[in-house]
Amino acid sequence: MEEKANPEEEKNIRSLNFIEEIIEEDIRKGTNEGRVHTRFPPEPNGYLHIGHAKSICLNFGLAKKYNGKTNLRFDDTNPVKEDVEYVDSIMEDVKWLGFDWEDRLFFASDYFEELYAYAVILIRKGKAYVCDMTAEEISETRGTPTRPGKESPFRSRSVEENLDLFSRMRNSEFPDGTRVLRAKIDMGSPNMHMRDPVLYRILHAHHHRTGDQWCIYPMYDFAHGQSDSIERITHSICTLEFEVHRPLYEWFIREIGIYAPRQIEFARLNVTYTVMSKRKLLELVRDGNVTGWDDPRMPTICGLRRRGFTPESIRNFANTIGVAKRDNVIDVSLLEFCIREDLNKRANRIMAVLNPVKVILDNYPDDLVEEMESVNNPEDESKGKRKMPFSKTLFIERDDFMEDPPNKFFRLAPGREVRLKAAYIIRCESVVKDAETGEIEEIHCTYDPQTKSGMPESNRKVKGTLHWVSEKHAVKAEVRLYDRLFTNENPDDAEEGKTYKDYLNPDSLRIITAMVEPAVSLAAVLDKFQFERTGYFSVDKDSTPQHLVLNRVVPLRDSWSKGEKVK
RNA sequence: UGUCCGAUGGUGUAACUGGCAACACAAAUGAUUCUGGAUCAUUAGAGUCUAGGUUCGACCCCUAGUCGGACAACCA
Numbered sequence: 001m002e003e004k005a006n007p008e009e010e011k012n013i014r015s016l017n018f019i020e021e022i023i024e025e026d027i028r029k030g031t032n033e034g035r036v037h038t039r040f041p042p043e044p045n046g047y048l049h050i051g052h053a054k055s056i057c058l059n060f061g062l063a064k065k066y067n068g069k070t071n072l073r074f075d076d077t078n079p080v081k082e083d084v085e086y087v088d089s090i091m092e093d094v095k096w097l098g099f100d101w102e103d104r105l106f107f108a109s110d111y112f113e114e115l116y117a118y119a120v121i122l123i124r125k126g127k128a129y130v131c132d133m134t135a136e137e138i139s140e141t142r143g144t145p146t147r148p149g150k151e152s153p154f155r156s157r158s159v160e161e162n163l164d165l166f167s168r169m170r171n172s173e174f175p176d177g178t179r180v181l182r183a184k185i186d187m188g189s190p191n192m193h194m195r196d197p198v199l200y201r202i203l204h205a206h207h208h209r210t211g212d213q214w215c216i217y218p219m220y221d222f223a224h225g226q227s228d229s230i231e232r233i234t235h236s237i238c239t240l241e242f243e244v245h246r247p248l249y250e251w252f253i254r255e256i257g258i259y260a261p262r263q264i265e266f267a268r269l270n271v272t273y274t275v276m277s278k279r280k281l282l283e284l285v286r287d288g289n290v291t292g293w294d295d296p297r298m299p300t301i302c303g304l305r306r307r308g309f310t311p312e313s314i315r316n317f318a319n320t321i322g323v324a325k326r327d328n329v330i331d332v333s334l335l336e337f338c339i340r341e342d343l344n345k346r347a348n349r350i351m352a353v354l355n356p357v358k359v360i361l362d363n364y365p366d367d368l369v370e371e372m373e374s375v376n377n378p379e380d381e382s383k384g385k386r387k388m389p390f391s392k393t394l395f396i397e398r399d400d401f402m403e404d405p406p407n408k409f410f411r412l413a414p415g416r417e418v419r420l421k422a423a424y425i426i427r428c429e430s431v432v433k434d435a436e437t438g439e440i441e442e443i444h445c446t447y448d449p450q451t452k453s454g455m456p457e458s459n460r461k462v463k464g465t466l467h468w469v470s471e472k473h474a475v476k477a478e479v480r481l482y483d484r485l486f487t488n489e490n491p492d493d494a495e496e497g498k499t500y501k502d503y504l505n506p507d508s509l510r511i512i513t514a515m516v517e518p519a520v521s522l523a524a525v526l527d528k529f530q531f532e533r534t535g536y537f538s539v540d541k542d543s544t545p546q547h548l549v550l551n552r553v554v555p556l557r558d559s560w561s562k563g564e565k566v567k
Numbered sequence: 568u569g570u571c572c573g574a575u576g577g578u579g580u581a582a583c584u585g586g587c588a589a590c591a592c593a594a595a596u597g598a599u600u601c602u603g604g605a606u607c608a609u610u611a612g613a614g615u616c617u618a619g620g621u622u623c624g625a626c627c628c629c630u631a632g633u634c635g636g637a638c639a640a641c642c643a
Contacts, residue, residue: 015582017580043642077642077643078643135641138641139640143639144569144639145570146569146570147639148569149639176641177641180641190570192638193639195639201641219642220643240572240637241643242643243572243637243638244571244638245638267636278643320591320592321579322591325572326573326579326636327636328580330578331578336592340604374601411603419601458601462601463603465600465602467602533603534602535604556602557604557605560603
C-alpha cells in the first residue's frame with residue numbers, strides 16, 4: 001500500500017500530543033487489540049461553539065489518524081433541557097466541519113433499558129439504594145470539600161426493598177423529587193463525587209426521543225461511562241472538569257463488570273475577547289445583545305459559518321492550537337490568521353468602496369465606458385480574469401485621500417499621482433467641498449491615457465494603488481462590519497461589581513452602505529470575496545438580488561493604519 | 568484548611584523521554600509588489616514558578632513550597 005505523502009502523514013513527523021502518546025502506547029501494548037474508537041458526546045441543549053469544534057476535530061482527527069472510528073452520541077439524559085432543534089443543529093455543524101460519523105449516530109436514551117438493568121445489578125450487589133431524602137437534605141448531608149458527609153438513613157435498606165422501590169419509581173408510583181437511586185460508596189471520600197452520588201431521579205417529563213416512556217432518568221455519571229462501554233469506545237476524551245469524575249466513571253464500570261474504556265481529559269478552549277459558556281451565550285441571545293445563535297459575532301459554529309469562516313480554517317485552527325492539560329486562552333488573532341490564510345487562497349478579489357467619495361476625471365470622455373481587466377485571484381491563476389466597467393466618474397475610499405497628508409501617506413492628495421488598480425494613473429488637480437460642512441464632495445483629477453494597465457507605457461511607478469468603482473455601474477450593498485463582541489480580553493474575569501456584560505463592545509456591529517463592483521450581484525449566500533485592500537467578505541443569508549448584504553469576515557492586515565494609531 | 572490537576576517568550580504548543588529550549592501566531596526590520604494584502608529574508612523576546620536534592624549533565628526525576636484551575640446540581 002503506497003500512499004503519497006499527504007498532510008495527514010506529515011503530522012506524524014510532528015511531535016505527538018499527550019493523547020496521541022497514550023493511544024500509541026495502547027496500540028503498542030495491544031490494548032483493545034489496537035483498536036481506536038472515539039466519540040463526540042454533546043448534550044442537545046444548545047448550539048455548538050468553537051470549543052466544541054476543538055473536541056470534534058480532536059475526536060474525529062484521532063480516529064482518522066489511527067484508522068479508527070468516531071461515534072456521534074447525544075447525551076440526552078435530561079429531558080427538561082433538551083430539544084430536537086439542538087440535535088439537528090449539532091448534526092449540521094459536525095457535518096459542515098467536514099466530519100462523518102457514518103452509521104454511528106447514537107443517543108444515550110437508546111440505552112435507557114440497559115442502564116436500568118445496570119442499576120439493578122448494583123442494587124443486587126448492595127451497591128445502590130433508594131434514598132427518600134429531599135434534594136436539600138441530600139445536599140446538606142453531602143458535606144463540603146473539606147468536611148465529610150453523613151450517611152443517609154436509607155442507606156441500609158434491604159436489597160429486596162430497594163429493588164421494589166426502584167421498580168416502583170420506574171412505574172410512576174412516586175412524584176418528582178421524592179426518591180432517588182444512589183450509589184453506596186463512601187460519604188467520607190475526599191472526592192465529593194464518590195459521596196453516594198445520585199444515579200437516577202424521578203422526572204415526569206416528556207423526552208424528545210423516548211416520549212413518556214420513562215419517568216426516571218439516569219444522571220450524567222451513570223449514563224456516560226456505560227454508554228461509552230456499550231459502544232466499545234476505547235478512548236473517552238473529555239474536558240478537564242471531568243477529571244474528578246473519573247474515579248466514579250471507573251467505579252461504575254468495575255462494579256457493573258463491563259468493558260472499560262479509558263477516560264482522558266484535556267483543557268478546554270478559551271479565546272480572547274469572547275465567552276464560551278453555554279449559559280452566557282444563551283444570555284446574549286435571550287437578552288438581545290446579539291441577533292441569535294448564528295449572529296456573526298458569536299463564537300458558535302453557526303455564527304462563524306455565517307460570518308464567513310470556512311470549515312478548513314476552523315480545522316486548521318484546531319490543529320494549530322494543539323491539545324494539552326494546561327488552562328489556555330488563545331489569542332483571536334490566531335483564528336483570524338487561519339481564516340485569512342484560507343481565504344487568501346480561495347476568495348476572488350473584488351473592487352468595493354466602503355466609504356465612498358467621488359472622483360471625477362476631468363479629461364476623460366463624458367460617455368466613454370471601458371472594460372478594465374483584472375485577475376480574480378493573484379494567488380491562483382486558475383480563477384481567471386474578469387472585466388470591470390470604468391468611466392469618468394468613480395468612487396474611491398474616502399480614507400484614500402488627504403488634503404494635507406503626512407509623510408508616508410502613499411495615497412491620493414492634491415498634486416499627487418496614484419494608480420487606479422487595473423486602470424490608469426491619475427493626478428489630483430482640485431477638490432470641491434461642501435460650503436457649510438467643509439466635507440469633500442468631489443475630487444477632480446486628470447488621467448494619463450498612456451498608463452492604462454497592460455499597455456507598454458504603463459510601467460511608470462507611483463507610490464500608491466487604489467481600488468475604485470465606476471459610479472454609474474456600482475451596485476449598492478449593505479455591509480456589516482463586525483468587531484470583537486467584548487472590549488476586554490477576558491470578559492469572564494470581571495472586576496468587582498461588574499459582569500462580562502459590562503464589557504460588551506458597543507461598536508461590535510457597524511452597518512454601512514458600500515458601492516461594489518457589479519459582478520457581486522450574482523453572488524450566492526456564503527460566497528466569499530476579498531474586497532481589494534479592505535478585507536474578506538461573505539454574503540449573508542439576509543441577502544437578496546435586490547438587496548445585497550455582506551458580512552466582513554475579517555479585515556486585511558493593515559500595517560499602515562496600525563502605525564497611524566500609534567502616532 | 569481536603570482531594571485532584573496544572574505551571575516553558577506577549578499567546579499557544581514542542582523539546583528524540585536526562586544531552587546546546589524549537590515551531591506557529593503576535594511584534595519589529597528590509598526586499599518585493601498595479602492590494603500599505605500576499606510572498607521572501609532577517610531580528611528581537613523565555614533559560615523553563617521558587618528553594619533544595621539526585622546526576623558528568625535536569626524543562627524532564629525526587630522533596631518542600633508558591634501560584635492558578637476543577638470539585639459541595641435530583642445539570643452535562
